[in-house]
Amino acid sequence: MSTQTAVQSRRTGRFSGIWPPILIAVLFLAAWQIFVVARDIQPYLLPAPSLIVTNFFTDLSLMWAAAFYTGTTAFLGLVFGTVLGLVMALLASRFIVVNHLVTPLAAGLAAVPIIALTPILNNMFNITSRTPRVLVTMIIVLFPMFVNVTRGLLQVKPVQLELMRSMNAHPRTTLKVLRIPNAIPFFFTGLKVAAPLAVIAALVAEYFGGPQEGLGSRIASAAANTAYGRAWAYVVASIITGLIFYLVVVAVEKWTTPWTGRTQST
Amino acid sequence: MSSVQTSHQAVDVQGLWKIFNEGSNNEVTALSDINLSIKPGEFISLIGPSGCGKSTLLRVIGDLTDATRGEVFIAGETAHIAREKQLYGIAFQQAALFDWRTVRRNVELPLELQGLGKKERRERALELLELVQLSDFAEHRPWELSGGMQQRVAIARSLAVDPPLLLMDEPFGALDEMTRERMQNELLRICQETGKTIIFVTHSIPEAVYLSDRVVVMSPRPGRITHTVPIELGERNEDTRETDTFYAGVTAVREALRGRSTSASPSRIEEF
Ligand SMILES: Nc1ncnc2c1ncn2[C@@H]1O[C@H](COP(=O)(O)OP(=O)(O)OP(=O)(O)O)[C@@H](O)[C@H]1O
Ligand SMILES: [Mg+2]
Numbered sequence: 001m002s003t004q005t006a007v008q009s010r011r012t013g014r015f016s017g018i019w020p021p022i023l024i025a026v027l028f029l030a031a032w033q034i035f036v037v038a039r040d041i042q043p044y045l046l047p048a049p050s051l052i053v054t055n056f057f058t059d060l061s062l063m064w065a066a067a068f069y070t071g072t073t074a075f076l077g078l079v080f081g082t083v084l085g086l087v088m089a090l091l092a093s094r095f096i097v098v099n100h101l102v103t104p105l106a107a108g109l110a111a112v113p114i115i116a117l118t119p120i121l122n123n124m125f126n127i128t129s130r131t132p133r134v135l136v137t138m139i140i141v142l143f144p145m146f147v148n149v150t151r152g153l154l155q156v157k158p159v160q161l162e163l164m165r166s167m168n169a170h171p172r173t174t175l176k177v178l179r180i181p182n183a184i185p186f187f188f189t190g191l192k193v194a195a196p197l198a199v200i201a202a203l204v205a206e207y208f209g210g211p212q213e214g215l216g217s218r219i220a221s222a223a224a225n226t227a228y229g230r231a232w233a234y235v236v237a238s239i240i241t242g243l244i245f246y247l248v249v250v251a252v253e254k255w256t257t258p259w260t261g262r263t264q265s266t
Numbered sequence: 267m268s269s270v271q272t273s274h275q276a277v278d279v280q281g282l283w284k285i286f287n288e289g290s291n292n293e294v295t296a297l298s299d300i301n302l303s304i305k306p307g308e309f310i311s312l313i314g315p316s317g318c319g320k321s322t323l324l325r326v327i328g329d330l331t332d333a334t335r336g337e338v339f340i341a342g343e344t345a346h347i348a349r350e351k352q353l354y355g356i357a358f359q360q361a362a363l364f365d366w367r368t369v370r371r372n373v374e375l376p377l378e379l380q381g382l383g384k385k386e387r388r389e390r391a392l393e394l395l396e397l398v399q400l401s402d403f404a405e406h407r408p409w410e411l412s413g414g415m416q417q418r419v420a421i422a423r424s425l426a427v428d429p430p431l432l433l434m435d436e437p438f439g440a441l442d443e444m445t446r447e448r449m450q451n452e453l454l455r456i457c458q459e460t461g462k463t464i465i466f467v468t469h470s471i472p473e474a475v476y477l478s479d480r481v482v483v484m485s486p487r488p489g490r491i492t493h494t495v496p497i498e499l500g501e502r503n504e505d506t507r508e509t510d511t512f513y514a515g516v517t518a519v520r521e522a523l524r525g526r527s528t529s530a531s532p533s534r535i536e537e538f
Contacts, residue, residue: 159362163358165330166355167376167379177379181364181366259365
């Protein structure tokens with residue numbers, strides 16, 4: 001196995017990994033810079049990368065704090081949404097009735113526009129607290145988690161179920177020994193979608209008043225003050241935050257489920 | 267236990283029918299009027315063209331799917347009770363291993379469900395892996411093994427709780443000829459030593475003849491037993507595959523599969 005993967009990575013090494021995207025990013029930024037300077041484009045239309053980078057570093061300590069604030073909201077929403085999604089998925093896979101009740105509900109929640117929800121939650125809960133933002137994030141996270149984990153719990157190979165039956169396994173045992181392990185790769189698929197979404201949700205929720213320390217608030221206030229370079233610098237910080245969430249999930253997945261992404265045994 | 271075995275057939279199938287989607291327009295009669303009695307310690311092979319209901323028959327015997335009509339008894343118990351009592355082990359056509367468990371822990375699974383201690387489980391699993399010659403792969407993951415190796419893990423797993431009856435669905439299909447012959451001899455040895463009853467599905471006529479006390483020939487649409495060919499090879503050894511009795515058995519089964527029985531065959535063939 002080790003020789004095979006070694007050969008494979010050697011063969012594809014030159015064209016895969018981290019270098020091609022970096023090369024493309026550098027070329028893209030260079031073209032952008034040249035375009036803005038050559039055509040003398042105004043910053044409110046499109047600031048040059050150099051301006052964004054300068055702003056990024058002058059605001060670095062504030063940016064850290066902002067990213068930490070929004071990241072914390074996203075993380076809390078992600079945790080609560082995931083836990084709730086898991087509980088709902090377990091119930092839905094165990095009881096068909098619950099499945100029929102909960103699936104449309106979850107789909108309905110997913111269709112609720114976060115924009116419409118935030119001001120309402122701000123009124124329902126203490127606007128000066130983080131609570132409404134965490135709630136919004138939680139609702140956004142719930143759906144991909146619920147859908148993916150439910151599918152993982154239910155999409156078990158029939159022959160594996162027959163094996164459990166031949167061993168006279170109790171449904172609870174089948175859940176523990178077969179369904180839950182089977183759902184783990186699905187869980188990570190859901191989490192890879194939900195984690196960056198959580199950052200976006202936490203950020204957008206800040207546009208509707210409340211504490212002003214997050215990334216979303218900073219982008220809004222910079223844009224309002226015609227500090228476009230700074231606004232864009234915070235956008236970059238937001239992208240990085242979302243990316244970190246995603247990469248952490250990928251790393252945890254690699255570490256905990258070495259069997260995913262392999263050719264399945266029969 | 268021996269008193270139970272002597273007073274009952276190991277497996278008794280009476281007037282069994284299995285009809286999928288009965289009443290709808292994609293109705294399939296997978297099994298029609300199957301009658302089969304198997305004595306304790308007997309080795310039975312099921313052979314027949316693809317789709318003739320061999321796997322379905324095994325699944326009904328294992329109480330993994332319901333019979334439409336008819337009855338199945340295992341050692342005098344209904345199939346349902348027999349399953350609850352774990353009176354059989356099964357190796358499916360697909361290995362059906364759990365990717366998230368190591369090879370050893372896959373073999374341990376039935377023992378784990380029986381609540382056996384960690385240490386005993388481990389010892390038994392390693393013993394079984396040695397039997398199927400996979401000791402070196404105990405801590406590997408299933409997807410690191412070839413198809414034939416996976417199948418051997420599944421066989422080891424089916425033997426784990428030491429059940430009196432083994433249901434095996436083409437377990438050697440993915441093996442090379444040498445490994446296959448070795449596994450055949452291992453299986454015969456296990457049967458002799460433990461007195462297990464075996465129902466063995468295969469597509470290979472020589473394999474069926476070599477292993478079995480009786481070869482049950484099935485034909486499709488609707489799935490039914492057409493012939494039963496008794497095989498009397500006595501003690502199997504390296505020369506068995508060269509004997510006239512062996513060739514006669516192979517010929518008899520082949521003729522039966524073609525839908526006729528030859529008078530040339532020394533074996534007595536029961537036609538249905
Ligand atoms: N779950 C099912 N629903 C409907 N029809 C089925 C089902 N399982 C099996 N059948 C049908 O029953 C018939 C017998 O199938 P079975 O799998 O028992 O055949 P088999 O003899 O094991 O074939 P093979 O040698 O290819 O494994 C086939 O016609 C098949 O289409
Ligand atoms: Mg089959």
